[in-house]
Amino acid sequence: MRTHEFLSKLDSKRIVDAIQAAEAKTSGEIRVYVQRGNLRGDAVGAAQENFHKLGMQKTKERNGVLIFVAPRAQKYAVVGDEAVHQKCGEHWQRVVDLMHDHFQKEHFNRALIEAIKQIGELLAKHFPKTDSGINELPDAIVES
Secondary structure: OOHHHHHHOOOHHHHHHHHHHHHOOEOOEEEEEEOOOOOOOOHHHHHHHHHHHOOHHHOOOOOEEEEEEEOOOOEEEEEEOHHHHHHHHHHHHHHHHHHHHHHHOOOHHHHHHHHHHHHHHHHHHHOEOOOOOOOOOOOOOEEO
């Protein structure tokens, strides 16, 4: 699917609201990144590269998570920073599988919102909300 078609079907407000709701229970940070055009290489490598380009490794607790989607290639990945990966890394494939099922049915919003909810629950368990409650990263969907 062409990226602009995919993006036109997303309800950005609902996705941002889901991110904010998830982050309300954790000190972790969640971002969604949509890759325009063709994907060279695998989705995990591209997700890791974009994780660093977005500066997600700069969070205080190293607990950022990126949901990466390449609509044209029909590939997606979830990657987390060091602290998150140590505690939650084995769960990423389950989240990707969930997204895959929904993407196959063209339930794009549901795929992302449910992935965000699952990631939020994992983050809340291992990185509960702190008193500071500072949102370290923007919640908007990133397109590139």
